[in-house]
Amino acid sequence: MSGVERREVNMEKFKTLTATAIPLDIENVDTDQIIPARFLKATNRDGFGKNVFRDWRFQKDGSVNTNFVLNQPQFEGPILVAGDNFGCGSSREHAAWALTDYGFKVIVSSFFADIFKGNALNNGLLPVQVSPEFLKELMTTITADPKTKITVDLEAQTIGIDGSNHSEDFEIDAYKKTCMINGYDDIDYLLSKKDSIEAFEKTLQEY
Amino acid sequence: MGKTLFDKVWDAHVVDTIDNGPQILYIDKHLIHEVTSPQAFNELEQRNIPIFRPDQIVATADHNTPTINQHLPIKDALSRKQLEQLSENCIKNNITLYELGHKYNGIVHVMAPELGITQPGMTIVCGDSHTSTHGAFGTIAFGIGTSQVAQVFASQCLLLTKPKSLRVTVNGTLKNGVLPKDVILYIISKIGTNAGTGYFCEYAGDVFENMSMEGRMTVCNMSIEMGARGGMIAPDETTFEYVKGRKFAPKGEEFDQKVAYWKTLPTDEDAVFDKEYHFDAADIEPMLTYGTNPGMGIKISEFIPETSDASFDKALEYMDFKKGETLIGKPINFVFIGSCTNSRIEDFRIAANYIKGKQKADNVTAWLVPGSKQVEAQIIEEGLKSIFDDAGFELRQPGCSACLAMNDDKIPQGEYCVSTSNRNFEGRQGQGARTILASPLMAAATAVEGKIIDITKQLN
Ligand code: SF4
Numbered sequence: 001m002s003g004v005e006r007r008e009v010n011m012e013k014f015k016t017l018t019a020t021a022i023p024l025d026i027e028n029v030d031t032d033q034i035i036p037a038r039f040l041k042a043t044n045r046d047g048f049g050k051n052v053f054r055d056w057r058f059q060k061d062g063s064v065n066t067n068f069v070l071n072q073p074q075f076e077g078p079i080l081v082a083g084d085n086f087g088c089g090s091s092r093e094h095a096a097w098a099l100t101d102y103g104f105k106v107i108v109s110s111f112f113a114d115i116f117k118g119n120a121l122n123n124g125l126l127p128v129q130v131s132p133e134f135l136k137e138l139m140t141t142i143t144a145d146p147k148t149k150i151t152v153d154l155e156a157q158t159i160g161i162d163g164s165n166h167s168e169d170f171e172i173d174a175y176k177k178t179c180m181i182n183g184y185d186d187i188d189y190l191l192s193k194k195d196s197i198e199a200f201e202k203t204l205q206e207y
Numbered sequence: 208m209g210k211t212l213f214d215k216v217w218d219a220h221v222v223d224t225i226d227n228g229p230q231i232l233y234i235d236k237h238l239i240h241e242v243t244s245p246q247a248f249n250e251l252e253q254r255n256i257p258i259f260r261p262d263q264i265v266a267t268a269d270h271n272t273p274t275i276n277q278h279l280p281i282k283d284a285l286s287r288k289q290l291e292q293l294s295e296n297c298i299k300n301n302i303t304l305y306e307l308g309h310k311y312n313g314i315v316h317v318m319a320p321e322l323g324i325t326q327p328g329m330t331i332v333c334g335d336s337h338t339s340t341h342g343a344f345g346t347i348a349f350g351i352g353t354s355q356v357a358q359v360f361a362s363q364c365l366l367l368t369k370p371k372s373l374r375v376t377v378n379g380t381l382k383n384g385v386l387p388k389d390v391i392l393y394i395i396s397k398i399g400t401n402a403g404t405g406y407f408c409e410y411a412g413d414v415f416e417n418m419s420m421e422g423r424m425t426v427c428n429m430s431i432e433m434g435a436r437g438g439m440i441a442p443d444e445t446t447f448e449y450v451k452g453r454k455f456a457p458k459g460e461e462f463d464q465k466v467a468y469w470k471t472l473p474t475d476e477d478a479v480f481d482k483e484y485h486f487d488a489a490d491i492e493p494m495l496t497y498g499t500n501p502g503m504g505i506k507i508s509e510f511i512p513e514t515s516d517a518s519f520d521k522a523l524e525y526m527d528f529k530k531g532e533t534l535i536g537k538p539i540n541f542v543f544i545g546s547c548t549n550s551r552i553e554d555f556r557i558a559a560n561y562i563k564g565k566q567k568a569d570n571v572t573a574w575l576v577p578g579s580k581q582v583e584a585q586i587i588e589e590g591l592k593s594i595f596d597d598a599g600f601e602l603r604q605p606g607c608s609a610c611l612a613m614n615d616d617k618i619p620q621g622e623y624c625v626s627t628s629n630r631n632f633e634g635r636q637g638q639g640a641r642t643i644l645a646s647p648l649m650a651a652a653t654a655v656e657g658k659i660i661d662i663t664k665q666l667n
Contacts, residue, residue, distance in 0.1 A: 027518040028400065028500050032632045037611040041271065041285035043245035043292050045353075055634050060620065083518065085401045088434065088500070089632060090611075091336040092243065093352035114370075114404055114436050115336060119352035173368060175228030185354065190362035191256065193223060193231060197364055200222040200233055 012124040013183040017105055018151040018162065020077035023142045024069055029082055030089030031116060035098040037090075048094055049101030074146040078105040081138050081150075085109070086127075087116025096123045106152050108159065110135045121176045122185065128152060128159050134168045137161070154180060209475025211372050212441050213407045216347045216472065220330045222364060229366040235329040236263055237359045238315045239302075241293040242270045242613070243334030247356035248296040258300045260363045265324055266297050266304040269314045271613045274576055274603035277308050286614065311454075313579020313605045316340035316547040320424065321581055323453025327442035327469040332359060337547050337629065338437070339430040343423035344450070345442035345472050347407070350431065370436055371481040373406035374474075377414040379488030384666045386557070387422035388549060388627065388646035390414060391429040392494035396504035398484055403435025406482065409474060410440050414488045420449040421553035428548045429629050432501040441473035493662050495534050496631045496644040498522035503631075504644070507535065507661050525633055526641050527621075534643070534659050538570065541624035542654040543636070545576030546610035549627035549647050552585045558651040559591040567599035568657025574616065575600050576608040600654065612637045625653040 039051040056068045064071050080099070086109040087095065096119040099107065104125060110132045112120075120127045130138070141161055142148050149162040154177065160167030172180075179185065190197075210218070222231040244266070251258065258264070271286045281287040290307060297304035305311040311322060316337055319325045327345040332338060334356045341348035351365065358365055375394055408430050415423060423440045430438030447466050450456045457465050492506035499522040505511065511523070513530045523530065544550070544558055555575065567573050575595055577583040583605055586592050595602050609616040610628040617637030618624040624642050627650050628635075631642035645653070652662050 025517070026521070030500070030630075030632045032611075032630070032635050036634055036638075037270075037613045040242050040613060041283075041289055043289060044249060045246050055638060060639065085404075085434075088400060089336070089630060091334060091350035091352055093246075093334075093354060096352070111401060111404070113401070113434060115350055115352060119354065122352060122354035173229070175225060175366070186358050186366045187250075187254070187256070187361050190231065190358055190364050190366065193364070194362065196223050197231070197233070197362060201363075204233070204235075 014105065014124060014126055014154055014180045016151065016153045016155070017078065018149050019079055020147060021079035021081050021108070021138070021142050021150045022069055022075045022077055023139050024080055024082040025139055027083035028085045028088055031087060031092050031095040032089055034087070034095040035092065040092060040094055045097050047101065048098035049103070052098040052102045078103055079108060079150050079152070080104050080106070081108045081135070081142060083109065084132070085111045085113060087120070088113040091115045091119070093119045093123070096120045096125055100125050108135065108138060121180065124180065124183070126152065126154060126180060128170045130159060130168050130170060134166075137166060209478035211474045211478045211480065212345060212409055212439055212472055213347065213372055214478070216328055216330065216345070217369060219328070220347070225366075229368045231364050232330060232367050233364055234263070234332050234359050236265065236319070236324060236331045237363070238319055238331065238333035238338070239264060239266045239356065240270055240315050240333070240335065241268050241289045243353050244296065244356055245289065245292050246353045247334075247360055250357045251360050256361045258302070258360050261301045263363060264302045265319065266293060266302055267312055267315050267318050268293060268307045270607045270611065272307050272606040273614050274606045274608045274616055277604045283614075310580050313581065314547045314550065314607055316424070316428065317550060317578030317582065320344065320420070321453065321579060323450055323456035326450055326456065326465070327446055328472055332365065336431045337428050339435070340424050340428040340547055342427040342430065342437050342439040343420060344446055345439055345469065347437060347439070349437040370407045371405055373403055373408045373435065373482045374480040375408060375410050375484045375486070376412040377410070377486045377488055378412040379414065381414060381488050381491060382663070384493055384648060384662050385491050386646040386648055387418055387425040389491055389494045391426045392496065392501065392504045392644060393491045393506070394484075394486065395429065395433045395502050396494065397486065398433055400432060400500050400502040401434040403430065403433040406435050408433070408435040408438040409480070410438055411474070415440050416443065419553060420445060421551040424551065425548055429501065432629060442469045493646060493649050495649065495659065496642070497526060497528050497534060499525055499631055499633050501629065501631060501644060505534070507663060535661050536658055537623065538658045539623045539625050539643070539653050540570050540572065541618050541622055542571055542573040542650050543576070543609045543624055543626040543628065544647050544650050545574065545578070545608050546628035547578060547607075548629045550576060550578030550582065552582050554627065554647040555582070555586050555591050556589070558647045559594045561648055561651040562598045562600065562655060563594050565598055565655045567654050570657045571654045573600045573654040574609060575602045576616070577602075577605045579605050598655075609636050611635060612640070618642070625650050625659065
């Protein structure tokens with residue numbers, strides 16, 4: 001990427017990851033489900049993980065919902081494999097904070113909502129969009145054998161199922177890829193452009 | 208090749224383009240509220256970065272505020288702290304704040320247009336997905352996450368990749384009883400909740416041309432529910448008339464100059480969109496949702512589809528509805544008229560006009576929550592309050608309220624609520640609550656009848 005030189009900030013770097021995954025076979029998971037509104041009263045970014053998917057993880061009486069995949073001990077890992085159209089709804093970045101705080105580093109789906117995708121990338125959480133067929137295969141494979149390892153290689157932009165030759169390429173904006181790999185965020189870059197921004201402001205008077 | 212309305216506004220705000228990367232887009236107005244801003248303020252403070260253009264930021268308290276006894280201290284400690292922090296941050300950074308109780312306080316997407324902060328040709332962002340509302344003015348307006356709020360604080364800019372363009376055209380005449388809310392629910396039910404992902408949408412055709420600004424805001428508001436980052440409607444005389452004379456609107460000669468510029472914004476005849484949809488106004492009826500996303504909507508005369516897949520079944524189970532059934536006749540105990548979709552004066556006029564001389568059904572709790580202090584004042588001034596009072600409706604104070612149930616305005620577990628808000632997600636209006644999205648007219652009728660009725664039968 002041309003002209004982007006920045007110091008590293010609080011974002012974690014991401015290059016490759018090989019790990020087990022959790023299958024969340026539900027479509028249209030909205031950010032209200034990821035983190036319900038009643039938990040948005042905090043004024044910092046920490047501690048949202050304990051309430052991630054709160055109303056699916058716990059019954060109304062507060063007891064653990066053992067049917068929910070996050071509560072099934074055979075499934076664990078930093079990769080969440082979720083149904084189509086993940087992260088739709090509210091723009092709350094709290095959803096990305098809750099997922100990273102819980103320990104997720106990668107979300108795989110066949111489709112991501114725009115704002116969620118941006119929020120995830122801004123927090124070092126990698127959204128990997130795969131074909132519906134590959135998603136199905138991932139879902140079936142992990143469900144059948146929770147020990148299955150998945151490898152996500154950001155540099156090569158591939159995701160594969162270990163022990164098989166099944167893998168797929170994924171797309172990511174070149175700029176965002178550089179940011180993820182190096183742990184950059186956008187603020188420093190924008191600050192480095194202050195002169196152009198101020199010059200631009202002068203031209204705005206025209207309308 | 209000609210340019211679209213979106214192209215014109217976008218291109219006028221590009222500061223720079225990164226090779227093979229996003230563009231730096233300049234933001235004219237930044238609206239903030241108590242829930243998604245505190246972490247952004249913290250981040251800037253920690254990194255010792257000043258707020259770049261505090262004059263271009265306007266703050267309000269809306270998401271987490273009570274809708275009764277707003278003059279008393281807020282009981283919930285966390286909510287109170289969030290509001291206090293907003294005030295502190297605004298004072299410290301010289302940001303205009305319309306705090307709880309202020310005569311301009313209200314839901315961010317109701318307050319800004321009515322104060323004339325929202326104007327055609329602008330770029331507006333807010334840490335709230337329904338920022339798309341402001342697109343009704345021919346404005347590029349969209350929701351952002353908190354990291355982006357911090358970026359705009361620091362630089363008044365965002366790094367963005369230009370979205371693709373989508374146009375939804377609806378021509379013809381709307382039937383009696385069909386409101387702007389029905390138009391947008393109809394569109395989403397036809398094209399689905401992710402048809403717009405990656406696109407910015409323009410609404411065109413005589414249905415939108417003939418709509419009031421309030422109606423256009425209702426439509427653009429729900430653009431995000433079809434996945435689009437935002438929606439826009441070309442500015443015209445209706446727009447200029449609405450903006451004219453408002454508190455922050457340009458005045459005198461400056462206004463005329465702006466209007467001359469705004470008139471150049473509509474999409475050129477030869478502009479090409481990446482995707483287009485066309486609908487016939489005559490096909491639209493009053494709409495209702497039966498599921499747990501806004502795309503799961505049917506016309507009042509239709510039956511719940513017989514679709515079969517896991518997500519669909521899960522949604523129906525949550526709602527306790529059956530495939531193939533009608534919603535007409537379903538008993539309803541809660542009605543909510545409010546939210547940034549339908550809490551403007553026009554919405555309350557429509558409701559009052561229907562309710563006048565009738566009584567709310569005994570089984571129904573009916574909350575009317577104005578979008579702003581100004582709307583609240585207008586409701587009283589126009590005599591609508593006494594109509595609501597006489598009919599047994601409860602007029603509350605402005606805020607987001609039961610739209611997201613962050614405060615005490617929650618629909619109880621398992622109850623149905625016919626709601627004029629924009630999201631029927633599981634638990635959105637309270638844990639286990641079941642939301643049916645509808646227009647203010649359908650909501651008013653439900654409150655009076657205590658069940659869902661076919662409003663078209665009454666009107667014709
Ligand atoms: S009324 Fe509802 S949708 Fe609108 S800003 Fe408030 S919470 Fe968001």
